[in-house]
Amino acid sequence: MIRKILTILSFFTIISVSALHADQKKIGFIYIGPPGDHGWTYMHDQGRIYMENALGDSISTTYIENVPENADAVRAIRKLAASGHDLIFTTSFNYMDQTLEVAEEFPDVKFEHATGFKRLDNVSTYSARFYEGRTIIGHIAGKMTKTNTIGYIVSFPIPEVIRGINAFYLAAAKVNPDVKIKIIWNYSWYDPGKEADAANTLINQGADIIVQHTDSYAPCQAAEKAGVLAFGQASNQEAFCPNAHMTSIEDIWGPYYAAKAQAVVDGTWGSEDTWQGFKDGMVEMSPYNTKLLPLDLILEAKNMETAIENGTLHSFEGPIYNQAGELVVKEGEVADDGMLAGMMFYVQGIDGEVPQ
Amino acid sequence: MNIDLLVGILNIVLISTTPLVFAGIGELVTEKSGVLNLGLEGLMLVGAVTGFITLVLTGNYFYSLFFSIISGVILSGIFAFLVLNLMTNQIATGLALTIFGIGLSAMLGKKFSGTPIEGLNPYYFIVISFLLVFMVSYFLSKTKSGLIVRAVGENHNSAYSLGYNVIKTRYMTIIFGGVMSSLAGFYISICYAPMWQEGMTAGRGWIALALVVFATWKPWRLLVGAYIFGGVAIMQMNLQAIGVKLPGQFFNMMPYLATIIVLVFISSNKLRLKLSAPASLNITFEKNQ
Numbered sequence: 001m002i003r004k005i006l007t008i009l010s011f012f013t014i015i016s017v018s019a020l021h022a023d024q025k026k027i028g029f030i031y032i033g034p035p036g037d038h039g040w041t042y043m044h045d046q047g048r049i050y051m052e053n054a055l056g057d058s059i060s061t062t063y064i065e066n067v068p069e070n071a072d073a074v075r076a077i078r079k080l081a082a083s084g085h086d087l088i089f090t091t092s093f094n095y096m097d098q099t100l101e102v103a104e105e106f107p108d109v110k111f112e113h114a115t116g117f118k119r120l121d122n123v124s125t126y127s128a129r130f131y132e133g134r135t136i137i138g139h140i141a142g143k144m145t146k147t148n149t150i151g152y153i154v155s156f157p158i159p160e161v162i163r164g165i166n167a168f169y170l171a172a173a174k175v176n177p178d179v180k181i182k183i184i185w186n187y188s189w190y191d192p193g194k195e196a197d198a199a200n201t202l203i204n205q206g207a208d209i210i211v212q213h214t215d216s217y218a219p220c221q222a223a224e225k226a227g228v229l230a231f232g233q234a235s236n237q238e239a240f241c242p243n244a245h246m247t248s249i250e251d252i253w254g255p256y257y258a259a260k261a262q263a264v265v266d267g268t269w270g271s272e273d274t275w276q277g278f279k280d281g282m283v284e285m286s287p288y289n290t291k292l293l294p295l296d297l298i299l300e301a302k303n304m305e306t307a308i309e310n311g312t313l314h315s316f317e318g319p320i321y322n323q324a325g326e327l328v329v330k331e332g333e334v335a336d337d338g339m340l341a342g343m344m345f346y347v348q349g350i351d352g353e354v355p356q
Numbered sequence: 357m358n359i360d361l362l363v364g365i366l367n368i369v370l371i372s373t374t375p376l377v378f379a380g381i382g383e384l385v386t387e388k389s390g391v392l393n394l395g396l397e398g399l400m401l402v403g404a405v406t407g408f409i410t411l412v413l414t415g416n417y418f419y420s421l422f423f424s425i426i427s428g429v430i431l432s433g434i435f436a437f438l439v440l441n442l443m444t445n446q447i448a449t450g451l452a453l454t455i456f457g458i459g460l461s462a463m464l465g466k467k468f469s470g471t472p473i474e475g476l477n478p479y480y481f482i483v484i485s486f487l488l489v490f491m492v493s494y495f496l497s498k499t500k501s502g503l504i505v506r507a508v509g510e511n512h513n514s515a516y517s518l519g520y521n522v523i524k525t526r527y528m529t530i531i532f533g534g535v536m537s538s539l540a541g542f543y544i545s546i547c548y549a550p551m552w553q554e555g556m557t558a559g560r561g562w563i564a565l566a567l568v569v570f571a572t573w574k575p576w577r578l579l580v581g582a583y584i585f586g587g588v589a590i591m592q593m594n595l596q597a598i599g600v601k602l603p604g605q606f607f608n609m610m611p612y613l614a615t616i617i618v619l620v621f622i623s624s625n626k627l628r629l630k631l632s633a634p635a636s637l638n639i640t641f642e643k644n645q
Contacts, residue, residue: 034554036469153552182597191558192549205365351599
């Protein structure tokens with residue numbers, strides 16, 4: 001019922017952002033949540049605004065918010081494609097097949113699907129190497145935890161999320177072999193109440209650091225209230241939890257969106273797979289909280305950022321074992337992008353199983 | 357398992373279940389008088405956003421609560437006018453109210469989304485929620501007005517011919533339900549997760565609606581049902597955190613599944629169905645019959 005209503009609603013909330021000129025390229029966005037979530041969708045919307053400012057009158061943009069990740073997404077995407085949009089960004093993993101379905105019907109429209117891995121001549125995929133940020137916060141968490149228990153709130157068991165958990169754990173365990181992570185799957189990207197419940201449950205079970213891979217800032221707030229530490233998600237969440245927030249992993253989509261829109265304007269757009277991290281500025285760390293973190297740890301974190309940028313450090317450096325004890329990345333090697341893109345297993349040391 | 361852990365779990369269950377109790381008990385009274393209000397989700401969201409905006413602007417919790425309740429009175433008053441005076445279809449009007457509430461709250465809250473606020477202690481409201489269930493139970497079973505509400509819900513024509521004012525009674529129960537929903541919304545945005553974000557009630561209005569059926573329209577069962585749903589949700593989080601593998605999707609659908617099972621159970625027997633659901637539920641009352 002709620003899904004239906006959200007869908008009906010989403011068609012009411014198609015928002016055309018700027019006036020249309022004849023030679024303008026129309027660019028559409030499909031959002032999973034509201035731009036006001038101060039997380040995932042918020043950062044995509046910031047990217048859209050950046051793109052508008054960068055390209056000015058040569059483009060106009062439209063977005064549809066709160067589009068569920070099911071067959072309803074097809075209708076939303078088709079609506080944009082049928083209404084003359086030249087380029088459509090679908091900004092959630094589970095829009096993958098829906099994007100392809102519409103793309104096959106509209107071969108002249110260009111599509112950009114975030115965090116997916118299926119491409120067509122008119123469908124590109126793009127994603128950020130968020131896991132590089134997870135390596136940094138894992139390192140910090142490993143050093144900052146006193147109870148050696150870290151609470152980790154997650155949405156859905158998809159490779160992006162599991163990769164994040166693994167990167168986080170590997171970095172944390174490297175500096176603190178005793179560290180344990182407790183994981184709660186919420187099966188929703190966005191439900192502030194449930195996210196707060198999960199955070200409180202983890203804190204109650206002894207976690208003194210809360211990590212999230214969900215979209216609201218409720219977990220960070222819950223951490224603040226309980227007097228424990230937290231990392232923010234997707235955007236800088238320091239304002240909501242100044243005494244808990246150590247740093248956030250920020251998604252910076254603007255320059256990529258502007259480049260792709262420019263390519264459509266110039267007629268040079270081609271289907272490709274883009275996966276960028278610290279090096280290209282698609283992932284950034286929010287300012288480290290100097291009130292909470294010791295200065296030398298902040299320096300370490302910054303050095304790690306630089307090392308990841310110039311390739312001397314990788315989030316998945318061998319030897320890495322899976323939970324069954326099998327060697328998955330050999331010593332002296334790093335996990336290749338293929339393995340990372342389809343990562344559906346926990347590394348050795350993480351308790352529990354990946355939900356099916 | 358030590359005692360601190362259990363107290364902690366209980367604490368989280370209490371905090372997370374209270375909005376369901378508020379919205380559910382309000383809807384229970386509304387339905388007891390024979391009106392089905394599907395607008396809970398919308399009412400909750402508008403209550404949440406009005407409370408939040410008032411708090412940001414005035415910094416006063418009392419004003420915030422007051423305006424949140426006023427929003428519930430106004431919106432449910434409009435709903436009552438539509439279904440009672442203009443005799444519109446209750447289901448369609450309720451759905452419209454939800455859709456309207458989602459949109460209105462998003463529009464009102466746009467500028468305020470992401471403003472940090474200081475949350476209010478939830479414990480007062482937890483206590484109030486228990487008192488309310490007690491009061492509603494007493495009201496419906498032991499007072500004359502409560503009997504009138506039930507009479508109107510069972511057979512509005514008989515109640516009318518006995519001289520009871522069906523329309524006025526239903527106005528009262530609808531507005532009571534609206535106020536309870538907005539209170540649930542206020543609790544969510546001010547106490548539970550102190551913030552405003554679009555759609556932040558995340559379907560709790562629908563769970564509250566399901567609860568009323570699950571409770572077979574009995575206040576104490578509603579309380580028990582709410583705590584079963586809330587308790588199961590928090591227990592599965594605890595088990596997950598301990599490392600027990602659980603089908604999380606299953607727990608997400610549990611409230612709805614449980615409601616369907618109860619529905620099947622009570623409708624398998626005509627008598628049981630008669631004893632449970634208010635007979636005039638969702639039937640439009642026309643005075644000049």
